[in-house]
Amino acid sequence: MSHFYREAKHEEPMNVFNHTFRQITLSSMFLVCLCGVTVAADAPAVSMSTPVPRIERVVPLERDPAVEESFFREDFEKLSTLKDRFFDVAEGLGKFSISETDAFDGKKGLDQSYINRQTYDAPDKGSAGWVSRFFGDSPLFASRIEDKTQVTRIYARWYHKFEDGFDAVVDGKIHFPPKTARLRCQETGHRCIYTVHYWIDNESPEAFIAIERHTTAPGTHREWIPKSVTRFSCGDPENIGRWVHMELAVTLGDKPRSDHIQAWADGKLIADIPNDDLSAGWKKTGLTEMMWDAYWNGGSPKDQHRYYDALALSQTGPIGPARSGPNPELRLAAGNPKAEAFEVEVAEGAQKPLKPDTMYDGVPGTYHPLEIDCTVVWQGRVKGERRLTVDTKNGVFTGPRAGNVGLDDNALHFVRIRESLGGRWSAWSGWHAGFATVWKSGTGERPLPRGYLAR
Numbered sequence: 001m002s003h004f005y006r007e008a009k010h011e012e013p014m015n016v017f018n019h020t021f022r023q024i025t026l027s028s029m030f031l032v033c034l035c036g037v038t039v040a041a042d043a044p045a046v047s048m049s050t051p052v053p054r055i056e057r058v059v060p061l062e063r064d065p066a067v068e069e070s071f072f073r074e075d076f077e078k079l080s081t082l083k084d085r086f087f088d089v090a091e092g093l094g095k096f097s098i099s100e101t102d103a104f105d106g107k108k109g110l111d112q113s114y115i116n117r118q119t120y121d122a123p124d125k126g127s128a129g130w131v132s133r134f135f136g137d138s139p140l141f142a143s144r145i146e147d148k149t150q151v152t153r154i155y156a157r158w159y160h161k162f163e164d165g166f167d168a169v170v171d172g173k174i175h176f177p178p179k180t181a182r183l184r185c186q187e188t189g190h191r192c193i194y195t196v197h198y199w200i201d202n203e204s205p206e207a208f209i210a211i212e213r214h215t216t217a218p219g220t221h222r223e224w225i226p227k228s229v230t231r232f233s234c235g236d237p238e239n240i241g242r243w244v245h246m247e248l249a250v251t252l253g254d255k256p257r258s259d260h261i262q263a264w265a266d267g268k269l270i271a272d273i274p275n276d277d278l279s280a281g282w283k284k285t286g287l288t289e290m291m292w293d294a295y296w297n298g299g300s301p302k303d304q305h306r307y308y309d310a311l312a313l314s315q316t317g318p319i320g321p322a323r324s325g326p327n328p329e330l331r332l333a334a335g336n337p338k339a340e341a342f343e344v345e346v347a348e349g350a351q352k353p354l355k356p357d358t359m360y361d362g363v364p365g366t367y368h369p370l371e372i373d374c375t376v377v378w379q380g381r382v383k384g385e386r387r388l389t390v391d392t393k394n395g396v397f398t399g400p401r402a403g404n405v406g407l408d409d410n411a412l413h414f415v416r417i418r419e420s421l422g423g424r425w426s427a428w429s430g431w432h433a434g435f436a437t438v439w440k441s442g443t444g445e446r447p448l449p450r451g452y453l454a455r
Contacts, residue, residue, distance in 0.1 A: 049237040053419040055433035056333040057243040060322035072313040076108040087141040088132035096129025104159040104309035117299025125299030138288035150286035152252040157319040164241030174205040177296035207235040219280035226360035230270035245321040256280040267434015269453040318454040326406025339419035341383040347374035350451035377401040409440040412451035
């Protein structure tokens, strides 16, 4: 596995009582090639990469204050049927269901249960679940919408997880279920005016998240806008078997090429698309629908699951990762199930401006590797457990937090981990599991976490 870290080599087990300040610059968090080779036409079939140690999740506060200003939020804890909160749903066998199998926060989440395409008794083997929430001046489900004010700016946040051991090898190639979420403007009769897709691009084994747009709005200059392929890889084994923060923002402009789209994953801005030509200033109808969907073109190679949780929609600004307290609990996932011990580092992170690599028709097509400055603020170790609390009992606060008993308020953090088996330590994971600490008690203003890139 190749990562572009600009940091000193660090192979020996760390000393958790070392208070030395270390500044680390992260230049990329993506897997360069899933299998270590380029797959040619005559190459043998690929396989999923070997699991690696990772942070399964950072446990958030019981009531996430990041979503308090959202006009819609759902954690599924008190929901008995999806139709009570979502206006258009596909649930049941091989589709979505409310489940206690896995959840980001609480006990319940949204479970997509894929059925092996060889045994799936359905005309369309890729058929899967979806849930839609309509809002604003939508002519669809208008009787169920309380506030019919036109929506021209929206932020959608959710958490997503491919279960541990998820297999995306279909017909000898890496092919993840591409559908994840989409934001739309629809008119009467389900006539779609434009759509912003938060999808998984399967044109490379890295399976990067891509932002795709389709529009028929009057005045736009093309129907399919060039897709914007990010650097966040769903094929990276660090991103399988853990909960990942995802977010999509769309702001409509007043003229052609004046819309703005942004996307985040794991606490990082992964796409920034200004001057987009999605609506061309057309506002007969605004943004009307947010859909989370899990369709898998061609179907799944086995029975398996993916999960959604902590859904939220806001018009006030970026929502960001779920908030934790100053001493969050980390849930650890082993690469080797026989791993005996883990070492963990928590760092404050500050993302540098996102730089387009290639441009197509005036919009970013690809991006340079992400750059995030990470400053280690806590080091810890645990043996024989899969949980670790960030406190002075399990480790030491270091760097700018030396001498403290908790993480700093309102800051973006990332975590990295390695595991020991038979006295041999694995390589460090990349910095991942982006999370934010809560605001200082009594603070009136609630800005975005320090280091979180948004505009």
